[in-house]
Amino acid sequence: MLTVENVSMFYRKAGAPVFTDVDFTVPTGQLVPVLGSNGAGKTTLLKILCGLIAPTEGSVRIAGHDVVRRATAAREHLGVSLYPERSFSFRLTCTQNLRYYASLRNLFGSSAKRETAELLECVGLSEHAGTQFMRLSLGQRKRLGLARALLGRPPLLLLDEPTANLDAENVARFHEIIANHAEGGGSVLFSTHNEGDVRRATEWFLQIDGGRVISTPALVSTGPASGGTGRSPGEPVREPGGQVSLQEAQ
Numbered sequence: 257m258l259t260v261e262n263v264s265m266f267y268r269k270a271g272a273p274v275f276t277d278v279d280f281t282v283p284t285g286q287l288v289p290v291l292g293s294n295g296a297g298k299t300t301l302l303k304i305l306c307g308l309i310a311p312t313e314g315s316v317r318i319a320g321h322d323v324v325r326r327a328t329a330a331r332e333h334l335g336v337s338l339y340p341e342r343s344f345s346f347r348l349t350c351t352q353n354l355r356y357y358a359s360l361r362n363l364f365g366s367s368a369k370r371e372t373a374e375l376l377e378c379v380g381l382s383e384h385a386g387t388q389f390m391r392l393s394l395g396q397r398k399r400l401g402l403a404r405a406l407l408g409r410p411p412l413l414l415l416d417e418p419t420a421n422l423d424a425e426n427v428a429r430f431h432e433i434i435a436n437h438a439e440g441g442g443s444v445l446f447s448t449h450n451e452g453d454v455r456r457a458t459e460w461f462l463q464i465d466g467g468r469v470i471s472t473p474a475l476v477s478t479g480p481a482s483g484g485t486g487r488s489p490g491e492p493v494r495e496p497g498g499q500v501s502l503q504e505a506q
């Protein structure tokens with residue numbers, strides 16, 4: 257679904273690259289968290305993956321389409337939510353905002369109306385359907401961003417800190433939504449500062465550290481409802497390639 261090959265990123269005037277030689281693949285049906293400290297490069301990576309900025313070197317393909325050279329084709333397979341959220345119209349309601357973005361996905365009339373209502377219900381915003389965006393809390397804005405990313409049910413979701421500002425109930429709701437997405441054959445790559453997201457989401461994650469993007473098995477994936485370790489008592493923690501494991505970080 258998503259293929260990243262030899263990607264490096266240098267911002268002009270910056271003294272050092274954000275990261276170099278990034279290679280990974282996200283197959284269909286996988287959930288991949290991206291961890292990294294402030295300034296590590298998570299947002300930069302997401303912007304490159306969705307084609308908002310071009311990498312200095314390397315290439316990104318979504319469903320086989322290069323995100324720079326075949327951007328329109330690539331974006332048909334893609335739903336995006338970046339952080340901070342700046343692209344909604346402040347004076348429009350949740351419904352009006354989603355209907356506008358639905359039209360950009362070629363959804364009009366009754367199908368747009370139905371999908372907009374379903375997605376507001378899905379992210380728990382039905383009661384705010386008629387609320388202006390500027391009157392939403394930060395967590396509600398984040399959930400509206402997720403609803404917009406889901407418009408048209410694109411197979412790949414790229415989400416920047418989707419659990420930031422969410423309460424526990426809505427973090428659980430987010431994990432249920434992405435688990436359903438994966439069950440339906442979709443893939444999700446999302447950045448987070450919350451290691452709980454890694455335990456709940458997946459079997460492997462990406463960690464950006466010192467200009468390297470490292471893929472690491474989580475080994476603690478136990479499904480959405482569990483907070484357990486996923487290991488038998490006494491079972492050793494595997495540390496492939498000497499990489500930092502989630503357990504070490506706790």
Ligand SMILES: Nc1ncnc2c1ncn2[C@@H]1O[C@H](COP(=O)(O)OP(=O)(O)OP(=O)(O)O)[C@@H](O)[C@H]1O
Binds near residue numbers: 270292293297
């Ligand atoms: N437009 C830009 N021009 C120059 N440098 C930039 C630009 N955008 C980001 N950077 C730098 O690139 C590095 C990575 O930033 P980025 O926002 O991708 O990090 P992040 O991991 O998302 O951080 P956070 O967790 O704080 O959101 C930082 O050093 C940042 O200062």
